[in-house]
Amino acid sequence: MxxxxxxxxxxxxxxxxxxxxxxxxxxxxxxxxxxxxxxxxxxxxxxxxxxxxxxxxxxxxxxxxxxxxxxxxxxxxxxxxxxxxxxxxxxxxxxxxxxxxxxxxxxxxxxxxxxxxxxxxxxxxxxxxxxxxxxxxxxxxxxxxxxxxxxxxxxxxxxxxxxxIATRAARMRDVAGESATLLEFGTRRAFSPQGAVWAARAALAAGFNATSNVLAALQLGVKPSGTMAHALVMALAAMEGSEDQAFAAFHQYFPGSPLLIDTFDTVAAAERLGLKVNSGELELAGVRLDSGDLVELSKQVRSHLPNVPIFASGDLDEWEIARLKAAGAEINGYGLGTKLVTGSPxxxxxxxxxxxxxxxxxxxxxxxxxxxxxxxxxxxxxxxxxxxxxxxxxxxxxxxxxxxxxxxxxxxxxxxxxxxxxxxxxxxxxxxxxxxxxxxxxxxxxxxxxxxxxxxxxxxxxxxxxxxxxx
The missing domain is CATH 3.20.140.10 (nicotinate phosphoribosyltransferase)
Incomplete structure (x- = not known):
């Protein structure tokens, strides 16, 4: 794992x-x-x-x-x-x-x-x-x-x-703690293509672990990082019959990538994945939550996936990270985009x-x-x-x-x-x-x-x- x-x-x-x-x-x-x-x-x-x-x-x-x-x-x-x-x-x-x-x-x-x-x-x-x-x-x-x-x-x-960007990233790292994984996801919200590359660089230099921006990552000599979008789950589920088949297909080709599990029913998806993980049928690099009550959902997902990293995304910033931690959210890492690459100049x-x-x-x-x-x-x-x-x-x-x-x-x-x-x-x-x-x-x-x-x-x-x- x-x-x-x-x-x-x-x-x-x-x-x-x-x-x-x-x-x-x-x-x-x-x-x-x-x-x-x-x-x-x-x-x-x-x-x-x-x-x-x-x-x-x-x-x-x-x-x-x-x-x-x-x-x-x-x-x-x-x-x-x-x-x-x-x-x-x-x-x-x-x-x-x-x-x-x-x-x-x-x-x-x-x-x-x-x-x-x-x-x-x-x-x-x-x-x-x-x-x-x-x-x-x-x-x-x-x-x-x-x-x-x-x-x-x-x-x-x-x-x-x-x-x-570096200041926002440093504050987010400071709040999240040294052990949390912070991923830069801001390219689609940055003010320009050039700004997106600069934002990725600044975020990494200020303490983030990785970026989803492929150009920036390869130029800087690090691996780009990301998960999947809801479109893949919906498309494969529609064509192949179920959300589980969508998970299986993506995991087959990219076993080191977390799965996005909140397209339909987050807790039900975690429960099904938990059965496979606990039986040794599946090894998961992580799961991502992108919507809903992240505190409650992360706790329920953790009950089914006790040893799997849980990532959260969805317009998060340093204040929201602090709130989630104070509320006892079971989150190991954060995908940070809009609030990172925009804001007060x-x-x-x-x-x-x-x-x-x-x-x-x-x-x-x-x-x-x-x-x-x-x-x-x-x-x-x-x-x-x-x-x-x-x-x-x-x-x-x-x-x-x-x-x-x-x-x-x-x-x-x-x-x-x-x-x-x-x-x-x-x-x-x-x-x-x-x-x-x-x-x-x-x-x-x-x-x-x-x-x-x-x-x-x-x-x-x-x-x-x-x-x-x-x-």
């Missing part, structure tokens, strides 16, 4: 598959235009004013966490780095932009820069799977101004969405903090940013996070852990992409290190992020000099 062991499941099911990461996304020459128009118009303006090569620093962060969240799990860096490494514009794309007429007054040098573009900047970021809080930069781009501006939209897209923003070594900031009501290139300094005592401090990059620290690391320098990657198992272990460790009041799903408390004296002084000096954006 197939068994599951929580976080060990991915390692046990790792495949020796070598598929290029680019299969997860469109070809690189298709992604350069995946941007908001104003990134291109601003870049053209910078060229016209002769400041396009000035060194700029932009930081990506969220001003506030989604409602009900006590932390975020940073995710999406791998795809961000791949995008930056492959950023190119083709002659056909440049021609298409020219034909819009929007850029009729743009300087000629702008077009030449697009045709010659290669990202030449540095990338600082927190490692994927790291918990972050409001106003802490996940990522910083240090590059020529026009390049740093051009990449904003794509970076926000990939990091905001994967961070949302991570409202990450990307803001200029320094240009040509001049700190800059925004001072709009409710949208204040801190100037200068920053670092997150984390204090961990006996394996538990006790405080975060937001300071300047050149500040000295003795007993704090700096979270932002350099991943790309002058456009060149400094390290190989991490595998999913490594990120998953980091996620598990970082969530376990958070205070209970931050981890809880009911009324979590946000960990306060202290501002260093040096950063506070720089903020006041910047305000005094008037180098602020008040809009």
């Amino acid at each position: 197939t068994t599951f062991s929580g976080l060990g499941y991915l390692e046990a099911n790792h495949l020796e598959i070598n598929i290029q990461p680019s299969l997860l996304v469109q070809a690189a020459d298709d992604l350069s235009l995946l941007t908001d128009l104003y990134q291109l118009t601003m870049a053209a303006c910078y060229v016209g004013e002769g400041i396009e090569q000035r060194r700029a620093s932009f930081e990506l962060f969220t001003r506030r966490l989604p409602e009900g969240f006590g932390y975020l799990i940073a995710m999406g860096l791998a795809q961000a780095l791949e995008y930056l490494e492959k950023l190119r514009f083709t002659p056909a794309q440049v021609q298409a932009l020219q034909q819009t007429g929007i850029f009729a007054h743009a300087p000629e040098r702008f077009w030449q820069l697009l045709l010659e573009v290669k990202f030449t900047g540095d990338v600082w970021a927190v490692a994927e799977g790291t918990a972050v809080f409001a106003n802490e930069p996940f990522l910083r781009i240090e590059a020529p101004l026009w390049q740093a501006q051009l990449v904003e939209t794509y970076l926000l897209n990939v990091i905001n969405y994967q961070t949302l 991570v409202n990450g923003v990307y803001k200029l903090v320094e240009i040509d070594d001049i700190p800059v900031m925004k001072q709009s009501s409710g949208k204040v940013t801190h100037p200068g290139r920053k670092q997150i300094f984390r204090t961990v005592v006996d394996g538990k996070v006790t405080a975060d401090r937001l300071g300047l990059m050149d500040e000295k620290t003795a007993n704090e852990q700096p979270l932002l690391e350099i991943f790309m320098e002058q456009g060149k990657l400094l390290r190989s992409p991490e595998n999913i198992e490594t990120i998953q272990k980091r996620t598990f460790t970082t969530v376990a290190s958070l205070p209970e009041e931050v981890r809880r799903i009911q009324d979590p408390i946000n960990l306060p992020v202290n501002i260093s004296n040096q950063l506070a002084d720089l903020t006041q000096k910047t305000i005094n000099k008037g180098i602020v954006n008040r809009k």
